[in-house]
Amino acid sequence: MPVLMRARRRDEEHRTATPLELFFDLCFVVAVAAAGRQLAHALAEGHPGHGVLGYLMLFFAVWWAWMNFSWFASAYDTDDPLYRVVTLVQMAGVLVLAAGVPRAFADSDFTVIWFGYLVMRLAMVAQWLRAALACRGAERRTALRYALGMTVCQIGWLGLLAAPRGDVPWVFVVVGPMELAVPALAERERGTSWHPRHIAERYGLFTLIVLGETIAAATLAVQSALDEHAGLGTLLPVAGGGLLLVFAAYWIYFAAPVHQHLRSNRQAFLWGYGHYLVFGSAAAVGAGIEVAVEEASGAARLSAFAAAACVTVPAALFMATVWLIHSRHQKRGPAQQLVLPVCSLLVLACTLAGPWAVPAAGLVACGAVAAGVSLTSRQETALVE
Incomplete structure (x- = not known):
């Protein structure tokens, strides 16, 4: 029953x-x-x-x-x-x-x-x-x-x-x-009784699954290229840079809990709708890495610049969107607030690096993580003192 x-x-x-x-x-x-x-x-x-x-x-x-x-x-x-x-x-x-x-x-x-x-x-x-x-x-x-x-x-x-x-x-x-x-x-008359912590966890879990799919897609692309006798030395920079990007994306998204920000429907709807770009760009990074691998192995019909943009554009979009709808609510001070917007622009600039664009973007993303950790640690130390 x-x-x-x-x-x-x-x-x-x-x-x-x-x-x-x-x-x-x-x-x-x-x-x-x-x-x-x-x-x-x-x-x-x-x-x-x-x-x-x-x-x-x-x-x-x-x-x-x-x-x-x-x-x-x-x-x-x-x-x-x-x-x-x-x-x-x-x-x-x-x-x-x-x-x-x-x-x-x-x-x-x-x-x-x-x-x-x-x-x-x-x-x-x-x-x-x-x-x-x-x-x-x-x-x-x-x-x-x-x-x-x-x-x-x-x-x-x-x-x-x-x-x-x-x-x-x-x-x-x-x-x-x-x-x-x-x-x-x-919900204009009465909102539903969604649970802030549960909703934040659900979105976080789906982000993890999408990032995992991104790694799987990139791994299969590298494997296929190796099977077709592409040089490992050519593929390693792309694979390594892509892995750094995904690891940094995980760290950036889960740097601080967001459920305390979800207090009303207005806040929650904007946050939830914004994840169309978060999820979409995260999954597109995996597709971009596949394209970059094909270009590095000579199997793609596009330039090195265009192949690099297939990775850097969605990666920059991910960083900028996560900051806009998610991370900035936990940031304190202009230095912390500027880390992700500035680094997203630097990731875009990495497109100009040609064959080294993906590893360069991965290093910039890791730099964003390092800067965020350092600034947060300094702030916590100052508060204790």
Whole structure:
């Protein structure tokens, strides 16, 4: 017998991610990896416009479905059999979506993507309707607004099937903002009881999974290049620099806890929405390293400068976005505040280093970590004294 889906308390102690949520994340990273592979292929073939646009659209679908579930689960996770089954259906939907990524990139055919997204969204609508059945008053109206908003947006995504393939980006331009507006409209009367520490942990765990996928993609790229008899001396600087970038990205993101900043919906929404760029740029670094490896081994159809930009641009974007929405809330004083913005510009400048751009960017990122640790240590010492 299903239990009533009552809202959980925002101040609940020992609220942590569940095994089901971790399983959910792993299924979503399959779609992230699929989009990253297609981005790397398009960039290596010299089609950056097509590759970046397709990546941004597909990553939006994956990120938005993941985010909607994560915030819902933070407020209403009952972990009973019905909740688990509906969540597993969502996971099946993202795997269908991932299967449609190559066709969407190659032929702008979003049929499989649309169907996978439909499965995910209908499951999410069912979760909100179940929550509405157990709620009263303003809380019930919030749940019903979520269910209605998601349904309307899913109808809007029919444009992916009806529009000429050249007009598909315009469907995202119209329906994407509608999706983004649903939470604000749904919670204008009463917000859901999401848990700040739990939400911060969920985003942190997904960041770790995306960074892990970045390392895996780069490792496979190096392995493939070695199998094709590329010189190890040529590949080592790219592999080493890429590894330094990923390690620095981990350190920068987890330098300080952020849950204390998430006190209201306004703060939390801006922080949560900003992670579209955090997750997207982190995954794109892996695609960029793949391209840099192909260029170093002579298999890519682009210049050394363009291959370097495939790594430095998303790496700089990651650092700048993490500072803007995440790290600056824990920084004290102009010196600490300037570390990440300045280092993101220096990472961009590394693009000019040609074959040595990736290791140079990795060293700059590590310098940002070292500077942050040093300034924090000095501040703590001054406070003690």
